[in-house]
Amino acid sequence: MANKIDDELKKIVSTITEIPLDTLKPDADFFDDLKIDSMKAIEIVAAFEKKYKIVIPEEEIPKMRSLSKIIAFAKDKIK
C-alpha cells in the first residue's frame, strides 16, 4: 500500500508539473528547486484530494513543499 501511494502521488506530481518521473526527486522543494507556481501547487492539492477522497486543510497546504512531504501526509491520513 505504501509503495502504491508513493507511485501514485509521484505520477500525479509528474503529470501536473511536467517533470519526468525519473528526474522528480522526492525532496526537491516545489517552489525553490522545481519553480512550481502557486496554480500548479493548488492543482496538485486538488488532484491529491480527489484521488484519495480526503480534505487537506488550507493551513496545511504551505507545508507541502515537496513530494516526500505530500507522501508523508498521505500515509498519515490513509491508513
Added chain:
Amino acid sequence: MSWDIEKIKSVLPQREPFLFVDEVLRVDTGSFTVEAKKTFSPGEYFFKGHFPGNPIVPGVILIEAMAQASIILYAACKPEIAALKPDYYLGKVKSEFRQPVRPGEAVIMEIKGLKMVNNAGVGQATAKVNGSVVAKAEFIFGVIRKDAR
C-alpha cells in the same frame, strides 16, 4: 437560493457585453456547487462574425461563461475574500465541446468546486442546453487581493 443580475454584478467585475451569467439558479456551499444560466440572445455582438450566416457561440465564450459562474461559486464559498473585490484570473483550463450553441439558446452551467482556498480555486463545469451537454471544463483560477498586488 437564487441570485438576480444585481447580486451577480456585485460579485463579477465583468460587464455587458462581456457578462455571461444572467441568473444564478442555485447555490449550495455545503456541496460546493452552483447552477447558473446564460441565454445567448440573437443580438450578441459576436454572432455577426462567428459565423456570417451560421451564428454559433464561440467556445472561448462558453469557457468564459463557465469561468464567471466559477467566480460566483468562489464568492459564495469565500464571502470574506469576495467582499474585498479581488482580481480573478484563469490559471489553467481543460475543456471539451460537444455541441454548438445557437442564438436564443439558454445554457445551464453547473459548477462543482474541488478546492477553494484564499488565493485560488479549482472547479469542474458542465454546460447544458435543453438537458444535453454542450461543453465541459476544468478550471484553476487565482485570486489576488488588490492590497497584495
